[in-house]
Amino acid sequence: MDPLSQYSGETARLIAQREADAHLLGLPRLTVTDHDLLVGVEGARSQVMSLVREGAADSIILDVTSLPKRFFFLLLRTLYDEQRVRNLAVTYTSPMSYPRDPDRPLSEDHSRHANLPGFLEEGNERPLSRLIVGVGFAPLGLAELLGEVESMEDVRLELLMPYPPGPPTSQLNWRFVQNMERAMAGLKERQRIWRVDAHDMWGAFDRIVAITESGSQRAWLAPFGPKPVSIAMALYGTLYDAPAYYCQPRRYRPDYSIGVGMATCPDGNRAEASYIYPLRLDGRSLAEPRGRGRRGTASRA
Numbered sequence: 007m008d009p010l011s012q013y014s015g016e017t018a019r020l021i022a023q024r025e026a027d028a029h030l031l032g033l034p035r036l037t038v039t040d041h042d043l044l045v046g047v048e049g050a051r052s053q054v055m056s057l058v059r060e061g062a063a064d065s066i067i068l069d070v071t072s073l074p075k076r077f078f079f080l081l082l083r084t085l086y087d088e089q090r091v092r093n094l095a096v097t098y099t100s101p102m103s104y105p106r107d108p109d110r111p112l113s114e115d116h117s118r119h120a121n122l123p124g125f126l127e128e129g130n131e132r133p134l135s136r137l138i139v140g141v142g143f144a145p146l147g148l149a150e151l152l153g154e155v156e157s158m159e160d161v162r163l164e165l166l167m168p169y170p171p172g173p174p175t176s177q178l179n180w181r182f183v184q185n186m187e188r189a190m191a192g193l194k195e196r197q198r199i200w201r202v203d204a205h206d207m208w209g210a211f212d213r214i215v216a217i218t219e220s221g222s223q224r225a226w227l228a229p230f231g232p233k234p235v236s237i238a239m240a241l242y243g244t245l246y247d248a249p250a251y252y253c254q255p256r257r258y259r260p261d262y263s264i265g266v267g268m269a270t271c272p273d274g275n276r277a278e279a280s281y282i283y284p285l286r287l288d289g290r291s292l293a294e295p296r297g298r299g300r301r302g303t304a305s306r307a
Contacts, residue, residue, distance in 0.1 A: 016260040048123075050077055051084050058090050065093035067282075070233055076254050079229075080124040082237070083244045086285060094286040098233045100205065100279040102265030104143075104175070112262050113255030116146040120251065125227075125240075127249035135223040138164045138214060140231025140239060143178040145185050147253030151228060152186065163197040164217050168204035168232050182230070202235060205269075207283045210238035211293070221246040228252065237283060241293055 057063045066085055070078040078096075085091050104112065121127075137155050139148070155161045168179060187194050200217070202210045218225045227243055227250040229236035243250050269279035285292055 011257045013257060013260050020260055051080055054081060055084060055088070058085075058088055064090055066091050067095050067097055069097045069099075070237065071097070071099045074254065075229055075236060075252050076122060079122045079236075079240045079243075079250060082240045083124045086241070086244050089289075091286065092289045093284075095282050095284045096207075096237050097280065097282050098205075098237070099281070100267035100269070101263030102267045104263055105259065105261055110259065112143065112259055113146070114257045116253040116255045119147050119151045119253045122229075122250045122252050125243050125248070125250035127226075127247070130224060132224045134158055134161050134226060136162055136164055136218055136225035137228065138166065138217060138225055138239070139186075139228040140235045141165050141167045141179050141182050142230035142232070143175075143182060145182050145230060146255060148186065148228065148230065150253075151226075151251050155226075161196065165197060165199045166202050166210060166213065166231055166235055167199050168235065169201035204232040205234050205279075205281055207234040207237045207241075207281075210235045211241055214238060214242045218242075218246070218248075221248075224248075226251060234281065234283070241285065245293060 054066075058066070068078065068081055068085060070082075073081075082096065085094055134155065137151075152163075155163075165183065167183075168175070170176075183199070187197075200213055202213055214225075214227075215221070217223070225246075225248050227239045227248055229239045229250055229252060239250060242248060267279035268276050271277050
């Protein structure tokens with residue numbers, strides 16, 4: 007739940023409309039609970055885990071389409087580490103478009119950069135080697151994090167660039183990179199740009215594993231990019247105990263994204279762009295640490 011703002015009334019109206027739409031479709035009444043955006047993440051985790059511990063759910067679908075990173079990073083790690091969850095999948099639906107009003111940012115009033123809950127780093131004495139940044143729309147507060155690593159001469163800046171993004175997303179992504187370069191010109195010579203499919207979570211995961219040489223290079227993660235790339239970062243951080251840093255906005259526009267996107271399926275047909283990324287099936291993990299074997303493939307629903 008966002009703090010009270012000029013968007014609160016419209017947000018409440020849209021949530022009520024979604025509940026009414028679900029009722030018209032014959033779905034059971036939705037259970038919607040409110041958790042404060044900045045301090046409610048532990049309450050959300052406790053609520054989810056109580057279902058697991060009571061035996062009410064051993065198969066979990068975690069939909070991150072509208073979940074802030076503060077919530078879904080911790081929930082993903084908690085559920086992945088819980089062996090009573092025998093089947094775990096993460097889902098995401100791409101929007102049709104984003105607002106193009108330059109005078110109204112998609113998000114506002116971001117906090118100072120900090121570790122995402124559950125992704126701290128303690129007692130690691132190895133020198134930092136990589137800062138891996140998911141390229142997104144707005145590098146909110148990222149300059150502060152870059153300032154911490156600029157003086158570390160051996161740190162490489164690894165940028166995961168969504169490709170092919172298409173307009174207007176591509177312009178926003180490159181503006182993100184340009185803003186970073188202007189803020190910290192000293193890092194430009196140490197930066198590498200890697201193109202990753204914006205919806206290929208496993209491809210992004212494998213790229214991170216390769217960048218870190220299967221975890222042998224100490225890395226920090228900065229998930230500012232598309233949700234599937236951020237899922238890959240959350241999974242990597244879970245398996246390799248890598249910290250994740252983010253500047254959490256306190257306010258989001260109610261029309262942060264518009265509609266449901268379309269995608270071309272392997273059989274050539276067009277369908278709504280909803281993706282499913284299975285992490286565990288029948289108790290068997292599809293992600294192996296230290297780069298052993300193929301970890302799975304992304305499936306499109």
